[in-house]
Amino acid sequence: DAGVIQSPRHEVTEMGQEVTLRCKPISGHDYLFWYRQTMMRGLELLIYFNNNVPIDDSGMPEDRFSAKMPNASFSTLKIQPSEPRDSAVYFCASSFYGRGLVTGELFFGEGSRLTVL
Amino acid sequence: QKEVEQDPGPLSVPEGAIVSLNCTYSNSAFQYFMWYRQYSRKGPELLMYTYSSGNKEDGRFTAQVDKSSKYISLFIRDSQPSDSATYLCAMKSNDYKLSFGAGTTVTVRA
Numbered sequence: 001d002a003g004v005i006q007s008p009r010h011e012v013t014e015m016g017q018e019v020t021l022r023c024k025p026i027s028g029h030d031y032l033f034w035y036r037q038t039m040m041r042g043l044e045l046l047i048y049f050n051n052n053v054p055i056d057d058s059g060m061p062e063d064r065f066s067a068k069m070p071n072a073s074f075s076t077l078k079i080q081p082s083e084p085r086d087s088a089v090y091f092c093a094s095s096f097y098g099r100g101l102v103t104g105e106l107f108f109g110e111g112s113r114l115t116v117l
Numbered sequence: 118q119k120e121v122e123q124d125p126g127p128l129s130v131p132e133g134a135i136v137s138l139n140c141t142y143s144n145s146a147f148q149y150f151m152w153y154r155q156y157s158r159k160g161p162e163l164l165m166y167t168y169s170s171g172n173k174e175d176g177r178f179t180a181q182v183d184k185s186s187k188y189i190s191l192f193i194r195d196s197q198p199s200d201s202a203t204y205l206c207a208m209k210s211n212d213y214k215l216s217f218g219a220g221t222t223v224t225v226r227a
Contacts, residue, residue, distance in 0.1 A: 031213065043161070043205065043217040056214065091160055104151045104209050108160030
């Protein structure tokens with residue numbers, strides 16, 4: 001089975017530009033998470049969805065960040081306008097209600113490495 | 118103070134050595150404790166989870182949780198070069214939000 005698929009794997013952009021990161025969760029998973037990983041702050045939860053509905057976006061740093069999940073197989077994280085401090089690896093993860101989520105098992109994609117110049 | 122503290126290392130050990138990793142935490146509501154392994158340029162993957170206090174063993178890996186001290190550990194016996202990775206502790210209460218440690222980078226020298 002295919003895992004969580006993220007694109008692009010690498011993105012280099014200039015300050016002020018719009019960035020869109022994409023994620024396809026594992027089929028059948030009803031929870032989707034967006035995380036950001038930096039050396040300074042580690043892995044931080046930005047937002048998570050249940051059945052395509054945003055449940056908790058308290059980790060979204062500012063209004064420049066937005067996330068959508070138009071259907072069960074696709075989600076986007078958008079940064080507009082981007083700033084150098086947004087440089088990080090952004091991970092999408094999915095899971096399923098029941099043993100997976102109760103025990104904390106998240107299935108991560110390989111991440112999108114964003115560099116904002 | 119961070120909710121979960123983890124020594125970032127790095128840790129370098131010879132092949133066959135025992136690797137000891139640990140985390141401390143401050144939130145007494147945490148009940149599920151996990152260790153994730155992250156290879157370079159990859160996403161984290163779940164290695165082990167433990168519910169509440171106690172020990173759990175899986176092959177060469179042993180996870181320990183001491184809720185009274187708010188302290189968790191992961192031991193890797195007979196370490197192999199393929200164990201070289203970053204190990205992240207994670208924990209949660211009854212909701213679905215995981216709190217991660219900063220990760221400890223381990224290198225096992227052949």
